[in-house]
Amino acid sequence: NVLLACGSTDYKARIFSGFIKEVDKREGEPTPWGGKCSTGALVAEFGSNSGGGWVHNVSFSPDGNRLAWVTHDSSISVADANRGMAVSTVRTRFLPYLTCVWSAPDLIVAAGHDCCPMLFKYDMSKAELNFVDKVDKSLKKEVDGFSAKKIFQNMDKRGMSADNNISDTQLDSIHQNTISEIRVYSGSKSGADKISTVGVDGLMVIWDLKALEASLKGLRIV
Template sequence: MPGTQQEIDVAIYERSGGDWRRVDQLDQHDLRVTGIDWAPKSNRIVTCAADRNAYVWTQEAGGKWRPTLVLLRINRAATCVKWSPEENKFAVGSGARLISVCYFEQENDWWVSKHIKKPIRSTITSLDWHPNNVLLAAGSTDFKVRVFSAYIKDIEGKPSATCWGTKMPLGQLMAEVSGSAAAGGGGWVHDVQFSASGQQLAWCAHDSSVSVLDAADGNKVITLRTDQLPYRSISWVGANALVAAGYSCCPMLYVIEGDAIKLAAKLDQAQKKEGGGVSAMRKFQSLDKQSRSDADDTSLATLHQNSICVTRVFEGDRSSARRISTSGTDGLLVIWDVQSLQSSMAGLKIK
């Protein structure tokens, strides 16, 4: 059954004064849109959907966005998409147990793809590019995190050796790690991200774990099994600092100290407000005597009122983020000041 109009269309908004104004709608997909990414240098948008298609959108002179179909050659839904740092290619994950690495073929004037298949055995849930524009990290529902070479010799020169390896033909497996084997458990991987240097790879899994692999230290993995609900997104905000957010509705700051990942702070310091002038003690007494509480008291003590889907660096970069953004299934987009958090908390150093 096709999805609703809101699920299959992508709305483009423009900031006008203090309001947001819809300026265009991308409506080529037939089923739910599952991934979207914007290329800031070339100002292009790529979308993918459950209809097994991807489109590259280019803005024309009048401000409208023109679509170009991408030949993904997959037989299952596309699940995620990510532009490379140089924006000359992008990767699409799918339920077809493969990754489509897409690039523009000048001779035929269209976008084509090459596949990375082995040893993927399950749906790709997340992707991220190494700063060198060649290596590609992928998380999947088989509890695995893998790093592949996504080198396309038709459009780029031979890559230089890195701490991940030296030989990099397309599809070369550079690293493979169980999602949280170090913690003695497991869970499908929700998100992966390279550090600014490209030497480390962080990910979060459905068993509420946060893990970091260091390729410069013999692919050593450190894992923290948190007491939070699972995280859905993770972002580097410093050389040794990460922000993770998900089903607990609150972004959490973690720091790497030696061989351990430690919780440094909660970004959301909001406190739940008392409703109708009734004190917490009176609410407790009412619950104790009458076995009931306020029926309309359903709000959370956090700014986000539902799970957080995406975290992004809003100002700065992965080596030194000043502000980050979070968006959730509650429809909120929130900007968080990481630097002010550091200055307000004694002893907190984000490096």
């Protein structure tokens, strides 16, 4: 693989030739992204028709023929070299994503400021990307024990008055702050069994994708 993908603050994702003569056997071997390219040559460039935002992360598909990227306008996009460089973009209602990774040839997991990994499916026959569901299906727990009984117990223990403003600050997700990175933990991009996430909350979480199949609204991860 002699391709290098990157994102920029000019709202664009780019692919460059990373060929190194002393390392790679055959110079300029054609790829689905284009013909022969010299070292450092711009192979492809993708922007956004909807305004876009800073590109936070990029990820090649397992076969290297598709590129996914996430931007600060809460969008995720896929460019498909097998479909004439067609670009499919989903602009979501969630907070911006900071990281993404392919977990299968047609599945992408993205995460960021919403503190929850999100699963997207790419339909290769239609060159179309769609949101599937949140990977974190944890249920909302009683927040810090602030039931009515606990409130009065704390008023007695901590000298709190009824006028104290007790706010529900715990999120209904495992991560309690921004997820900064996703990695394949077990398996590969062609078929990840587990992925890992790390967040600003100091947590590293291992997600068992196979175990989560039943909770993802009937989606079968293959």
